[in-house]
């Protein structure tokens with residue numbers, strides 16, 4: 522049965538009320554309920570794989586259901602969040618480290634090297650964040666270290682003088698919020714969540730990898746639940762510039778929201794999606810693929826999705842299903858319906874399409890005022906034919 526709130530389940534919004542899921546807000550994510558519904562509705566088998574795992578919604582929901590899972594993502598921030606949310610912790614070790622951090626008095630211990638990032642903070646806040654970051658790196662238990670780092674990532678987003686709007690960061694002066702209070706308060710909240718969670722001990726395998734390249738062992742996965750980046754050119758390096766720059770050395774971690782190779786797409790091309798029900802389209806010339814007549818950015822996106830789908834077909838067991846949430850692309854003078862194109866590609870690669878369920882429709886606007894059309898956000902169910 523299709524849930525009446527499917528249009529919400531394809532968004533991260535319901536996760537805001539879910540302990541552990543809500544440790545880091547990830548606008549690009551979907552809800553825990555989507556995974557629970559998909560597992561029951563389509564009789565999905567374990568291990569479940571999410572090759573675009575984001576902040577670990579699939580992996581954590583599977584853990585909560587006692588299912589084995591594995592996931593990967595190109596973003597080290599996403600992998601950090603996925604890991605921190607799904608580990609089995611020694612709560613005593615977290616409490617002990619929390620007490621140690623509580624007794625610390627943050628002081629300037631040098632300047633964070635990147636001046637562009639420094640400028641996004643008040644000096645005091647930047648000094649405190651840098652102090653705690655260095656102290657976190659000294660934590661020897663990797664699980665506890667990751668949990669504290671995720672708490673600091675969340676705190677950083679709260680105190681920085683920027684807000685995430687659509688596909689970019691906008692400067693916005695905030696009051697001088699207390700880093701220590703927010704950071705330690707976040708760790709306390711995480712600890713409380715873990716105390717009440719009573720989660721099954723099953724731990725997913727999680728790693729940093731590119732879904733276009735990385736393949737798992739043939740026939741090793743029972744099912745896939747995933748949501749690749751949408752065809753809308755939000756630059757993850759821009760949206761998460763702050764976190765990536767501060768904690769992951771962003772120079773080495775360039776990645777783009779859409780899965781496409783940078784080289785294949787001119788920088789001026791494309792569209793931008795506000796992520797809500799209305800998609801705003803950025804101005805800009807879009808080159809066109811001579812064969813398909815698609816905007817180049819769309820062509821590159823689907824070429825990359827083909828690679829990811831081909832890998833999925835390889836590692837799924839015969840009879841295994843892949844449940845994929847996909848959204849269409851908004852371009853200045855046209856829309857591109859990703860779901861149908863992805864189904865066509867999947868079938869060319871050897872999948873059978875079992876179902877397509879439209880979760881919601883998104884209006885595409887040019888210059889925020891001119892309506893270009895609507896695109897769908899759909900749940901596609903593919904099946905690897907039994908041999």
Ligand SMILES: C[S@@+](CC[C@H](N)C(=O)[O-])C[C@H]1O[C@@H](n2cnc3c(N)ncnc32)[C@H](O)[C@@H]1O
Pocket residue numbers: 547549550551552572573574575576577578579593594595596599730731732733747748749750751757776777778779780
């Ligand atoms: C729509 S989000 C997935 C969100 C996830 N379902 C959740 O609830 O958190 C898409 C994810 O794909 C990742 N990504 C982008 N290109 C990728 C690639 N080539 N290989 C693997 N992951 C990629 C992004 O970092 C992002 O986290």
